Amino acid sequence: MKKYLQIMALVGAALTLSGCGKLKDSSLANNATTTSTTRKKSYQTTNTGKNGYTVLMKNGRYVISEIAGLTATDNDNSVDTRELERGLIKISQNQFSPNQYVFQEGQYLDTSTVTDWLSRKSKSNPNGLNPVNNGKKDANKRNPIYLEEIIEQDYLTGLGSKYQIGGMSLGLAMNSVDYYQKKRNGAEFQTDISRAEQRAQGEKMANEIVARLRKKKALKKIPITIGLFSKTGKDSLVGGTYFAYGTAASNSSKITKWKSVSEKMQVLPTTGNEKAINSDDASHFNDFKTAIQNYFPNISGVTATLRYDNGKLAQENISITTQFYGYEQIQSFTRLALSTAKKYLPNNIPIEIKIGSVDDVQALIAKETGDSDYLVHVYGGE
Amino acid sequence: MKKYLQIMALVGAALTLSGCGKLKDSSLANNATTTSTTRKKSYQTTNTGKNGYTVLMKNGRYVISEIAGLTATDNDNSVDTRELERGLIKISQNQFSPNQYVFQEGQYLDTSTVTDWLSRKSKSNPNGLNPVNNGKKDANKRNPIYLEEIIEQDYLTGLGSKYQIGGMSLGLAMNSVDYYQKKRNGAEFQTDISRAEQRAQGEKMANEIVARLRKKKALKKIPITIGLFSKTGKDSLVGGTYFAYGTAASNSSKITKWKSVSEKMQVLPTTGNEKAINSDDASHFNDFKTAIQNYFPNISGVTATLRYDNGKLAQENISITTQFYGYEQIQSFTRLALSTAKKYLPNNIPIEIKIGSVDDVQALIAKETGDSDYLVHVYGGE
Numbered sequence: 003m004k005k006y007l008q009i010m011a012l013v014g015a016a017l018t019l020s021g022c023g024k025l026k027d028s029s030l031a032n033n034a035t036t037t038s039t040t041r042k043k044s045y046q047t048t049n050t051g052k053n054g055y056t057v058l059m060k061n062g063r064y065v066i067s068e069i070a071g072l073t074a075t076d077n078d079n080s081v082d083t084r085e086l087e088r089g090l091i092k093i094s095q096n097q098f099s100p101n102q103y104v105f106q107e108g109q110y111l112d113t114s115t116v117t118d119w120l121s122r123k124s125k126s127n128p129n130g131l132n133p134v135n136n137g138k139k140d141a142n143k144r145n146p147i148y149l150e151e152i153i154e155q156d157y158l159t160g161l162g163s164k165y166q167i168g169g170m171s172l173g174l175a176m177n178s179v180d181y182y183q184k185k186r187n188g189a190e191f192q193t194d195i196s197r198a199e200q201r202a203q204g205e206k207m208a209n210e211i212v213a214r215l216r217k218k219k220a221l222k223k224i225p226i227t228i229g230l231f232s233k234t235g236k237d238s239l240v241g242g243t244y245f246a247y248g249t250a251a252s253n254s255s256k257i258t259k260w261k262s263v264s265e266k267m268q269v270l271p272t273t274g275n276e277k278a279i280n281s282d283d284a285s286h287f288n289d290f291k292t293a294i295q296n297y298f299p300n301i302s303g304v305t306a307t308l309r310y311d312n313g314k315l316a317q318e319n320i321s322i323t324t325q326f327y328g329y330e331q332i333q334s335f336t337r338l339a340l341s342t343a344k345k346y347l348p349n350n351i352p353i354e355i356k357i358g359s360v361d362d363v364q365a366l367i368a369k370e371t372g373d374s375d376y377l378v379h380v381y382g383g384e
Numbered sequence: 385m386k387k388y389l390q391i392m393a394l395v396g397a398a399l400t401l402s403g404c405g406k407l408k409d410s411s412l413a414n415n416a417t418t419t420s421t422t423r424k425k426s427y428q429t430t431n432t433g434k435n436g437y438t439v440l441m442k443n444g445r446y447v448i449s450e451i452a453g454l455t456a457t458d459n460d461n462s463v464d465t466r467e468l469e470r471g472l473i474k475i476s477q478n479q480f481s482p483n484q485y486v487f488q489e490g491q492y493l494d495t496s497t498v499t500d501w502l503s504r505k506s507k508s509n510p511n512g513l514n515p516v517n518n519g520k521k522d523a524n525k526r527n528p529i530y531l532e533e534i535i536e537q538d539y540l541t542g543l544g545s546k547y548q549i550g551g552m553s554l555g556l557a558m559n560s561v562d563y564y565q566k567k568r569n570g571a572e573f574q575t576d577i578s579r580a581e582q583r584a585q586g587e588k589m590a591n592e593i594v595a596r597l598r599k600k601k602a603l604k605k606i607p608i609t610i611g612l613f614s615k616t617g618k619d620s621l622v623g624g625t626y627f628a629y630g631t632a633a634s635n636s637s638k639i640t641k642w643k644s645v646s647e648k649m650q651v652l653p654t655t656g657n658e659k660a661i662n663s664d665d666a667s668h669f670n671d672f673k674t675a676i677q678n679y680f681p682n683i684s685g686v687t688a689t690l691r692y693d694n695g696k697l698a699q700e701n702i703s704i705t706t707q708f709y710g711y712e713q714i715q716s717f718t719r720l721a722l723s724t725a726k727k728y729l730p731n732n733i734p735i736e737i738k739i740g741s742v743d744d745v746q747a748l749i750a751k752e753t754g755d756s757d758y759l760v761h762v763y764g765g766e
Contacts, residue, residue, distance in 0.1 A: 055712070057712060064713055107712070328489065329466055329473065
């Protein structure tokens with residue numbers, strides 16, 4: 003099965019979509035830079051906001067994890083990528099306080115190790131975490147690929163030029179659908195994997211991974227948190243979400259207690275027979291959409307992505323796609339969209355309204371007037 | 385020459401670039417809507433900010449000028465489009481106070497009239513404002529096309545369902561270069577037109593236009609302001625600027641006094657032998673650019689567009705093009721760009737820093753947290 007393993011090109015379009023988020027407090031703009039005495043190993047940190055982690059950089063550069071983008075099959079849906087990382091950071095905040103730990107993308111798992119882990123178990127690959135190929139072709143009799151991707155995040159403690167690993171988080175992206183072919187280049191079939199099965203397999207793999215990591219000297223005695231993420235099907239418009247996480251305490255090779263995570267995403271307007279998660283939210287969005295679509299003849303699309311945490315609306319990102327012709331027209335439309343948002347949209351959650359023609363800008367820093375402060379906005383919400 | 389007249393498709397890519405600007409005060413979000421008693425003629429206005437105009441809409445829709453995008457030749461450079469409109473609005477504010485007048489795109493000049501005006505004068509087109517074809521092919525002996533485009537803006541007074549024209553502004557886009565061919569489908573040659581010649585021709589045409597407009601009943605007694613705009617050459621990265629304007633008083637068919645406008649645009653880093661308008665500004669930008677380019681390996685471009693009004697820096701828009709991979713990476717980079725901006729960039733002018741992969745989003749409205757106010761930003765600066 004190794005032939006399916008793909009290291010997605012680092013410049014690949016799919017991954018580019020993942021760079022989103024939001025900074026909460028533009029007043030917290032300290033760029034704490036600490037440089038060690040030797041030039042070769044210079045560490046810098048950059049604070050990423052009120053509730054976010056300080057990021058540890060090396061030789062002035064952001065450090066990327068070697069295994070980022072490594073997947074078990076080619077059935078990857080790019081909308082999962084951002085949530086896989088964002089969700090694990092949120093989970094990690096419960097275990098590794100941003101006040102005590104700095105963040106770095108994972109530096110302990112390497113490509114060759116994870117390539118083996120993501121592959122099926124076999125004689126030549128005893129470390130494979132995905133099940134052996136039992137030779138069956140029937141959707142419900144074959145062994146599907148359960149584990150699609152692993153991401154690693156390191157949480158470090160230290161100061162100046164001395165930082166040491168203090169905790170680690172891993173995200174296991176579990177397939178909710180495994181796509182396969184019965185013969186090479188043949189038609190595509192799929193094995194659906196229930197949430198219960200995702201969870202059972204994920205928990206088992208998580209413990210196996212923790213046991214393996216404990217063999218590395220640096221990782222023997224640190225807490226390791228593992229989140230289980232449910233990937234979406236190929237055609238999903240919204241990313242998958244984490245559904246459970248647990249931590250192996252620093253003196254343990256097992257995760258003994260799993261906590262559930264309830265996070266849901268939905269795109270409005272819904273399509274087909276899909277029902278709105280919350281009909282009030284859907285109707286408020288619809289009022290907003292109708293109001294602004296009346297004003298201009300040339301709006302081609304108004305959609306929203308809503309995120310629910312524990313059943314409560316936690317973020318609403320609206321995208322308005324249009325063709326504008328003039329300076330005054332966009333000024334006037336933006337003002338109108340603002341007042342319409344104030345009238346119809348919920349006022350107690352973060353809301354982003356992006357007006358544009360293509361989904362491309364990722365962040366904005368601007369001073370609105372000469373004497374105002376900068377505003378900072380990273381697209382995609384917190 | 386009529387075959388060269390082009391009505392740029394309303395959905396054309398070139399014009400799409402023009403929809404930019406900035407709203408100054410997000411607290412001024414009143415959407416004053418006034419509806420008349422008859423359903424057929426319903427007027428609404430929308431306030432566009434502290435120093436901007438309220439826009440008059442009709443039947444709930446923004447009204448577009450019929451002549452928008454109509455050009456004399458096909459040598460149009462799309463970077464001019466936004467400045468042509470924005471600059472005329474700024475000029476108009478001197479004459480038609482946003483407190484007294486509401487804005488509407490021009491409704492008096494129609495396509496057929498302006499098509500005639502933009503064409504060369506000839507037996508069949510006595511109203512052509514561009515000079516007769518003298519048959520000469522030599523760059524300095526032929527009569528170039530001086531006037532490339534006309535835009536109209538109407539400034540109305542009134543209340544409720546009754547609005548009447550109270551003033552008009554026209555922008556005359558004068559070519560600084562006129563491209564031509566000596567034979568059909570042949571090589572391209574160009575006639576350069578000096579600023580003095582642009583001004584002389586523009587002033588003459590302006591008076592001719594005012595005289596013609598005075599024949600229309602509704603326009604007999606309103607002040608008419610005309611701005612002279614210098615278009616850039618085909619390859620310019622920055623838009624052209626207005627260089628003069630004047631007003632025909634309500635009782636006059638002539639513009640007797642012209643005022644000069646000094647506005648300059650520059651893209652940094654400069655290319656070739658071009659010198660920076662202000663070397664301090666260029667060096668501050670360079671410090672900023674160097675600092676952020678050190679941090680990440682994958683930034684592909686950092687450029688700035690600076691606008692100078694009367695020799696003073698008035699706006700700096702920076703565009704950072706990059707490929708980002710992760711949620712935390714963009715969080716961290718944005719924070720870094722913010723602190724670097726605070727360190728190196730001037731703090732007394734509006735600054736926009738756009739981080740993205742393509743130049744596409746036009747405006748943003750967002751609440752950064754549940755309890756914060758909306759921030760509003762339209763790309764491109766004021």
